[in-house]
Amino acid sequence: MAQNDDRRAGCPSDDDTRLVALAGKGSVDAFTIIVERHSSALYRVAYRMLGDGAEAEDVVQECFARLWTQAANWSARGAGLVGWLHRVTMNLCLDRLRKSRPSFCDTLPEVHDAAPLADRRIEGYEARLAIERALDALPPHYRAALALSYFEGFPNSVACDAMDMNLKAFESLLVRARRQLRGLLESSEFSLADVEFMP
Numbered sequence: 063m064a065q066n067d068d069r070r071a072g073c074p075s076d077d078d079t080r081l082v083a084l085a086g087k088g089s090v091d092a093f094t095i096i097v098e099r100h101s102s103a104l105y106r107v108a109y110r111m112l113g114d115g116a117e118a119e120d121v122v123q124e125c126f127a128r129l130w131t132q133a134a135n136w137s138a139r140g141a142g143l144v145g146w147l148h149r150v151t152m153n154l155c156l157d158r159l160r161k162s163r164p165s166f167c168d169t170l171p172e173v174h175d176a177a178p179l180a181d182r183r184i185e186g187y188e189a190r191l192a193i194e195r196a197l198d199a200l201p202p203h204y205r206a207a208l209a210l211s212y213f214e215g216f217p218n219s220v221a222c223d224a225m226d227m228n229l230k231a232f233e234s235l236l237v238r239a240r241r242q243l244r245g246l247l248e249s250s251e252f253s254l255a256d257v258e259f260m261p
Contacts, residue, residue: 078138093126096143100143104147107206110197112155112158125147129147145223148210149224196243204242210225218232
C-alpha cells in the first residue's frame with residue numbers, strides 16, 4: 063500500500079483552511095503550498111480510478127483549477143479541504159468513466175524497491191496485475207471506495223465525505239466492493255491474503 067505522507071486525514075486542517083482563504087485573496091504562494099501538499103494523493107486516487115497517468119494528471123489539474131476559482135467562496139465542512147479535493151477528484155473521474163471506458167494497459171508504474179529476489183518480484187508483479195485487473199472490472203463507485211479506504215488509508219469518516227455519502231451507506235458500499243473484489247481476485251487464483259493492502 064502506498065504511504066500517503068502528505069495526508070491530513072481524520073479532521074479538517076486549520077492550516078488548509080487558512081491557506082484557502084489566502085488563495086481566495088489571490089495568494090499564489092498559499093495556493094502553491096496546497097498543490098504541493100495534496101497533489102500526490104489526488105493523483106494516486108485518480109490513477110486508481112482511471113488507470114491512465116495522463117488522464118489522472120488532467121483530473122488533478124482540473125481539480126486545483128476549480129479550487130482556485132472557488133477559493134474566495136470556499137468554506138470548511140466535513141473533512142475540510144481533504145474531503146473537498148477528493149470529492150471533486152472522484153466526480154471528475156466518474157465523469158470521465160461515464161464518457162468513455164479507458165482501455166486496459168498491462169504496463170504498471172515502476173515500483174522502486176530494495177531489489178528482492180527475482181521470484182518475489184514476479185509474484186509481486188502478478189499480484190499487482192491481478193489487483194489492477196480486478197479494480198478495473200469493478201463498478202466505479204466500488205473502485206473509488208477501495209481506493210480511498212485501502213490504497214490511501216483514509217478513515218471511513220473522511221472517505222464517505224469525499225464520496226458525498228453518509229457513513230452507514232459508505233460502509234455498506236465498502237463491504238460490497240470488498241466482496242466483489244475478493245471474488246474477482248479468487249477467480250484469478252489470488253486471495254485477499256495475497257494482497258498486502260487488505261487486512
